[in-house]
Amino acid sequence: MHSLSTLSRDQAAMVGARLLAAATVSLLAVLVPSLASVVAAVAVGALAITATAVSLRWYRRRVEVALVESLVAGLIIGTAADRFPDAVAYCLVPPFVAALAARWAPVGATILVQFVFINLLTLPGWSASTFQDRLELSLPWLIIGAGVALLGHFLPHPPAAVALAGDDTGYVSARRLLAQLRTVARRLSAGLDPVGIAQQMLAETDGRVDVSLAVVLARSEGGSLQPLAEQGEGAARELTADDPIVMDAWTNESAVQRPSGSAGSTRYIRLALPLQVGVRVIGVLVLETGHTLTGAELGGLRQALSEHCVRLDTAMLFDEVRSLATAEERRRLAREIHDGIAQEIASLGYLVDTMVAEAPGGQREQLEQLRHELSRLTNELRLSIFDLRTEVSPTASLGAVLSDHVRLIGSRSGMTVHLSLAEGVKRLPVQTETEVLRIAQEAITNARKHSGARNLHVSLAVEAPHARLVVADDGRGLSVARDDSFGIRTMRERADRVGGTLRVRDRVGVGNGTEVILILADRRQQARVNTQRTVDHIA
Amino acid sequence: MATSVLLIDDHDLIRQGLRRAFERSEDFTVVGDAATLGQGEQQVASLKPQVVVIDLRLPDGSGLDLVRKMRQHVPGLGIVVLTMYAGDEQLFAALDAGASAFVPKDAPAEDVVAAARHAAVSPRSFTAPELAEAMQRRLKPTGPQLSPREREVLDLLAEGLGVAAIARKLYISESTAKTHISKIYDKLGAANRAQAIMNAIRAGLIASSAPSV
Numbered sequence: 112m113h114s115l116s117t118l119s120r121d122q123a124a125m126v127g128a129r130l131l132a133a134a135t136v137s138l139l140a141v142l143v144p145s146l147a148s149v150v151a152a153v154a155v156g157a158l159a160i161t162a163t164a165v166s167l168r169w170y171r172r173r174v175e176v177a178l179v180e181s182l183v184a185g186l187i188i189g190t191a192a193d194r195f196p197d198a199v200a201y202c203l204v205p206p207f208v209a210a211l212a213a214r215w216a217p218v219g220a221t222i223l224v225q226f227v228f229i230n231l232l233t234l235p236g237w238s239a240s241t242f243q244d245r246l247e248l249s250l251p252w253l254i255i256g257a258g259v260a261l262l263g264h265f266l267p268h269p270p271a272a273v274a275l276a277g278d279d280t281g282y283v284s285a286r287r288l289l290a291q292l293r294t295v296a297r298r299l300s301a302g303l304d305p306v307g308i309a310q311q312m313l314a315e316t317d318g319r320v321d322v323s324l325a326v327v328l329a330r331s332e333g334g335s336l337q338p339l340a341e342q343g344e345g346a347a348r349e350l351t352a353d354d355p356i357v358m359d360a361w362t363n364e365s366a367v368q369r370p371s372g373s374a375g376s377t378r379y380i381r382l383a384l385p386l387q388v389g390v391r392v393i394g395v396l397v398l399e400t401g402h403t404l405t406g407a408e409l410g411g412l413r414q415a416l417s418e419h420c421v422r423l424d425t426a427m428l429f430d431e432v433r434s435l436a437t438a439e440e441r442r443r444l445a446r447e448i449h450d451g452i453a454q455e456i457a458s459l460g461y462l463v464d465t466m467v468a469e470a471p472g473g474q475r476e477q478l479e480q481l482r483h484e485l486s487r488l489t490n491e492l493r494l495s496i497f498d499l500r501t502e503v504s505p506t507a508s509l510g511a512v513l514s515d516h517v518r519l520i521g522s523r524s525g526m527t528v529h530l531s532l533a534e535g536v537k538r539l540p541v542q543t544e545t546e547v548l549r550i551a552q553e554a555i556t557n558a559r560k561h562s563g564a565r566n567l568h569v570s571l572a573v574e575a576p577h578a579r580l581v582v583a584d585d586g587r588g589l590s591v592a593r594d595d596s597f598g599i600r601t602m603r604e605r606a607d608r609v610g611g612t613l614r615v616r617d618r619v620g621v622g623n624g625t626e627v628i629l630i631l632a633d634r635r636q637q638a639r640v641n642t643q644r645t646v647d648h649i650a
Numbered sequence: 651m652a653t654s655v656l657l658i659d660d661h662d663l664i665r666q667g668l669r670r671a672f673e674r675s676e677d678f679t680v681v682g683d684a685a686t687l688g689q690g691e692q693q694v695a696s697l698k699p700q701v702v703v704i705d706l707r708l709p710d711g712s713g714l715d716l717v718r719k720m721r722q723h724v725p726g727l728g729i730v731v732l733t734m735y736a737g738d739e740q741l742f743a744a745l746d747a748g749a750s751a752f753v754p755k756d757a758p759a760e761d762v763v764a765a766a767r768h769a770a771v772s773p774r775s776f777t778a779p780e781l782a783e784a785m786q787r788r789l790k791p792t793g794p795q796l797s798p799r800e801r802e803v804l805d806l807l808a809e810g811l812g813v814a815a816i817a818r819k820l821y822i823s824e825s826t827a828k829t830h831i832s833k834i835y836d837k838l839g840a841a842n843r844a845q846a847i848m849n850a851i852r853a854g855l856i857a858s859s860a861p862s863v
Contacts, residue, residue, distance in 0.1 A: 348832075348836060353841065449707065449734050449735075450707075453734050453755070454661045454663075454664060454734065454755070455661075455663070457664060457734065457755040457756065458661060458663030458664045458666075458667050459663075460667075460755075460756070460758065460759075461663075461664065461666075461667020461668060461670070461671065461758075461759045462663070462667055464667065464671060464758050464759040464760065465667065465670045465671065465674070465759075468674050482758060486756045486757070486758070487756075489734075489755060489756035490736075490754075490756040492734075493734055493735065493736040493754065493755075493756060494736055496734065496735065496736065497735070497736040497737055500737070515738075515787070518787045519736065519737065519738060519787065522780075522783045522787065523736070533837065534837075535836045535837060536836070536837075536838075574836070
């Protein structure tokens with residue numbers, strides 16, 4: 112656990128003193144070999160090693176360890192004194208160790224304890240030697256012990272090393288956690304997207320139970336249950352959080368099954384299974400199947416999903432942490448631009464206004480051009496601030512935010528905006544909405560800055576967990592070199608993160624222009640469901 | 651007599667630029683400037699300017715709070731709000747707070763002077779370069795968007811027609827009618843007909859006088 116190089120100076124002095132004393136006693140025992148001397152040397156060695164290990168493990172308690180050590184050392188020395196007096200050398204150690212901790216009372220205590228033990232064990236009937244013999248033996252050593260303690264006390268103490276020493280293990284584990292977090296963050300799109308995990312859960316379920324419709328509902332930031340992934344056409348529309356069995360499963364933390372409406376002659380069983388991590392419910396799996404599941408089948412399914420549940424929970428938590436951090440950073444950036452560079456450029460604009468007013472005719476035109484350019488720049492910064500401050504919230508859905516954004520940007524940029532929105536009431540998870548919004552913003556910015564288009568078509572259709580976003584313009588297409596390739600890469604990363612597919616291409620069949628299409632859908636579309644059933648329950 | 655102006659902005663260069671712009675025009679005199687809400691409030695009281703030009707965001711709070719206070723205490727004061735923000739939300743907030751004009755900071759200083767001139771003459775009316783567009787943006791519906799066919803179906807639903815009757819009336823099959831109804835329910839966040847109609851009325855998709863179920 113501790114290599115020598117990681118020991119602080121005090122720790123090294125402590126370990127060194129103990130080992131040196133134990134080695135000295137052992138050496139003296141070898142010089143006068145006898146059963147008593149070997150036993151005493153082994154006892155001293157054991158004491159030294161135990162005391163070293165214990166005080167390194169609980170470094171803050173090293174003074175108490177030294178006190179106990181003095182007691183045991185006194186006992187060993189006192190017992191062995193008649194036949195192996197050299198063991199007394201070890202009595203230097205406890206006062207020294209106590210002195211390293213820089214307090215005097217424990218030092219005195221260790222000396223006193225050893226004095227008492229070494230000399231008390233001479234009581235008549237206990238030992239051959241007299242009290243005076245023992246006094247002659249122990250007193251010089253104990254006085255030397257006090258001297259050594261003085262040395263130990265005045266050994267320089269680097270303050271930082273002392274402060275850190277006790278918490279080393281904490282830092283080590285914190286660092287390990289942070290390193291794991293970094294690894295996770297880097298591989299985010301590969302393993303930790305909630306939608307992907309929910310889809311795996313559905314695949315796992317489908318492998319065990321013959322499922323016609325299934326949906327994974329997870330708790331979103333606002334507290335409501337939102338569909339993360341579905342299997343079977345329209346499953347998320349059919350199996351909603353409004354179904355009482357979902358609430359039952361959620362509150363009772365147990366699976367609930369109930370026969371649902373029949374289609375033709377087939378009877379369907381609807382099952383709601385709480386997704387749990389320990390005692391917490393993080394979501395509900397709702398499915399429709401042809402038969403009632405037995406206890407064993409349910410148990411097996413729960414077992415199979417339990418590992419996915421932990422991953423889903425972690426992924427959602429990580430998503431939340433990441434989006435909190437990102438949102439805060441965006442706000443900070445917006446403030447910084449607003450209070451800094453934007454104001455400075457605006458004030459340069461006012462300065463140029465003065466110059467324009469005072470300039471002779473020839474220069475005026477150039478200055479006016481400069482003024483125009485500064486106004487354009489300021490406007491650009493204002494739009495950046497607006498972009499950075501735009502965000503979805505529990506009260507403002509993706510559709511609402513996007514339509515406000517598109518209209519404002521459109522009218523500021525001179526493009527004619529054609530907006531089409533079809534948004535159901537069920538919303539996507541907030542993190543997903545955020546990523547879709549950022550992709551739309553990026554696409555709109557690219558169209559505004561690089562395409563030279565007159566018309567901007569934005570359409571968004573959301574039917575959670577599915578969504579489709581199209582941002583199209585009628586400007587010059589991608590074939591002309593444009594410097595927005597970085598933006599496209601960012602959009603692609605965002606799409607990956609929410610399990611979406613992104614296409615950026617020249618528009619076909621409508622003359623010219625570019626379109627960006629984002630599709631959030633199940634990668635394994637299964638069309639086993641009879642759409643007629645969806646309609647039936649409405650009538 | 652020249653109109654007296656007070657400038658409130660936390661950036662020195664902005665204040666200097668505006669001061670020079672006002673000094674260029676004969677009909678204004680800058681009587682003071684302030685960098686914070688606190689200073690601004692004091693100077694409004696002591697200097698009694700006719701027009702105040704104030705930034706929306708100041709180190710010790712929102713300029714709008716002071717706008718509201720000034721409008722309450724000095725009803726005839728001309729108030730020009732300057733902003734670096736681009737959203738409509740700030741424009742309408744300035745309007746609500748009682749400002750006389752709203753000018754973005756990318757506009758030339760002459761626009762600020764012109765806005766101050768307007769503010770001095772009619773402090774209780776509101777002008778902003780993008781007011782018309784912003785109003786238009788605000789009036790456009792942001793609620794559920796139904797297709798024309800869905801609107802028709804919704805109207806018939808509101809009249810109390812059943813699925814079969816709707817299908818007959820629109821010359822579509824019953825299953826198509828059901829699909830339309832399902833879509834409408836979904837877009838309106840309704841579980842049944844009554845809810846759908848209530849939500850549609852709230853969203854302004856049908857008039858509340860229409861007969862309902």
